[in-house]
Amino acid sequence: MIKRNIMIPIILAAFVTAIYACSPNENTVKEQVENNFPNYTESANETKTLLDSKCMVCHGIKESQDEMLAPPFAHIQKKYSKVSSSKESFIESFVDFTLNPNEDQAMMFGALKQFNLMPNLGFERTEVEKIALYVYENEFPEPKWCN
Numbered sequence: 001m002i003k004r005n006i007m008i009p010i011i012l013a014a015f016v017t018a019i020y021a022c023s024p025n026e027n028t029v030k031e032q033v034e035n036n037f038p039n040y041t042e043s044a045n046e047t048k049t050l051l052d053s054k055c056m057v058c059h060g061i062k063e064s065q066d067e068m069l070a071p072p073f074a075h076i077q078k079k080y081s082k083v084s085s086s087k088e089s090f091i092e093s094f095v096d097f098t099l100n101p102n103e104d105q106a107m108m109f110g111a112l113k114q115f116n117l118m119p120n121l122g123f124e125r126t127e128v129e130k131i132a133l134y135v136y137e138n139e140f141p142e143p144k145w146c147n
């Protein structure tokens, strides 16, 4: 019994040491990410977390088309890019719609018909502005059933 009690902290200590020994230096990882993804910034990373937590529950790509609840961001980005003459107007219409979803400003008529109007979820303007810029600047995966 006494022996086992002594062994537990020793085993734990060995595990902790092994985990630390295996994790690379944080700066190196950050440098690697920045070198490989030139658009990467701390703030873009924060915005991605925001988008994942506030939007993806509906806009996320599901296993099959039937399970989708809203259009994927790849399609929203394509549509808003097509109808906007500048980055500013892309962001403006994206933000206007997201803060106050309404049929007059909606541009994705197919989605509107398929999923019905997006509900007003009371998002904060500053957060939606960051998300709009993020959607403008980044690439999003196409669902695998769309070729």
Ligand code: HEC
Residues within 6 Å of the ligand: 051, 054, 055, 056, 057, 058, 059, 069, 070, 071, 076, 094, 097, 098, 101, 105, 106, 107, 108, 109, 111, 112, 115, 116, 117, 118, 119, 121, 123, 128, 131
């Ligand atoms: C409760 C589900 C739900 C959530 C959460 C949600 N959306 Fe939507 N969204 C929809 C649906 C459904 C549509 C498609 C119908 C439409 O266009 O209104 C849509 C469409 C859109 C469109 C395109 C509208 C158009 O027709 O021009 C934008 C832009 C958009 N969402 C942004 C967002 C952003 C940004 C977030 C997160 C901050 C978000 N949505 C969260 C359901 C959701």
